[in-house]
Amino acid sequence: MDLETLLTYNRWLHIGCGMIGFFVAPVALATRKGGGAHRFWGKVFFWAMLTAGVTAIAAAAFKGLTFLLLTGVFSLYLSYLGYRALYQKRLGRGQQPALYDWLGSGLGLLVFIGTVAYGAATRQLVPVVFGLIGARLAYGELRKLYRPAPDATCWFFDHMRGFVISYIAAVSAFSATSFTFLPVEVRFLWPTAVGTPLLAWWIYRYKKQFANGRRMADVAQLRPEAQPLARVS
Numbered sequence: 001m002d003l004e005t006l007l008t009y010n011r012w013l014h015i016g017c018g019m020i021g022f023f024v025a026p027v028a029l030a031t032r033k034g035g036g037a038h039r040f041w042g043k044v045f046f047w048a049m050l051t052a053g054v055t056a057i058a059a060a061a062f063k064g065l066t067f068l069l070l071t072g073v074f075s076l077y078l079s080y081l082g083y084r085a086l087y088q089k090r091l092g093r094g095q096q097p098a099l100y101d102w103l104g105s106g107l108g109l110l111v112f113i114g115t116v117a118y119g120a121a122t123r124q125l126v127p128v129v130f131g132l133i134g135a136r137l138a139y140g141e142l143r144k145l146y147r148p149a150p151d152a153t154c155w156f157f158d159h160m161r162g163f164v165i166s167y168i169a170a171v172s173a174f175s176a177t178s179f180t181f182l183p184v185e186v187r188f189l190w191p192t193a194v195g196t197p198l199l200a201w202w203i204y205r206y207k208k209q210f211a212n213g214r215r216m217a218d219v220a221q222l223r224p225e226a227q228p229l230a231r232v233s
Helices: 003-030 036-063 066-085 099-122 125-146 154-178 184-211 224-229
Strands: none
Touching: 003 036, 003 154, 036 066, 036 154, 066 099, 066 125, 066 154, 099 125, 125 154, 125 184, 154 184
C-alpha cells in the first residue's frame, strides 16, 4: 500500500471520527452526569476526538501543514484534560498528580505558546486565538497540579471545561470545512464566540447551586469510590 493510499484512509478516518464526535457530544451532555449513558457516550466522544486528533497530526506531519498539526494537538489536549479530570477527584486531599499530568500540560503549554508565535509570524488570527486559549488552559492545569484546591467540585468543572471546549473545537473544524461561503476567521471562530459564553454560564450556574448547598451527588451519579466527595466543602 502506497503512502497516498494510507493518507487517503487516514483522511477518511479523521473525517469519520470528527463527525462521530460532532453528533455524540450533545447526547453525552443531555444525559445524567455520571450515569451509564453519559459515561458510554462520553467515552465514544473521547475516543473519536482522540482518533481525530492523532490522524490530524499524522496528516500534518506528512504534508507539512503546520496549522493542522497545531490544531490536532489542541484537540488532543482538550480531550485529555476532560478525561484526566475524572481521575483527579482527590487532588488537594492527599492525591498526587501523575508524572504524565505534568509532562502533558508542560508540553501543551510549550506547543500553545508556539501556536501563538506561529499565528503572529504568519499574521493569522485563528492560531493566535486557539493558542491563547490552549496556553491559558495548560497554565491553569499546571497551577492546579502544583497547588490543588481542596474544593471537591474542581474535578467536575475541569471535566466539563475540557470536553466542552473540545466539542467547540470539533464544531470549529466542521464549520471550517463546510461553511466555505464565510470568511476563514468567521468559519473557525464563531463556535468559540458562541460556545465560550455558554460554558461560562453553565459553570456559573453549577457553582451557584453548590454555593447554595446542593450536593455533588444531586448533580452527578457518582461511583462508589467517589462517594466521600459527594458533599461540597
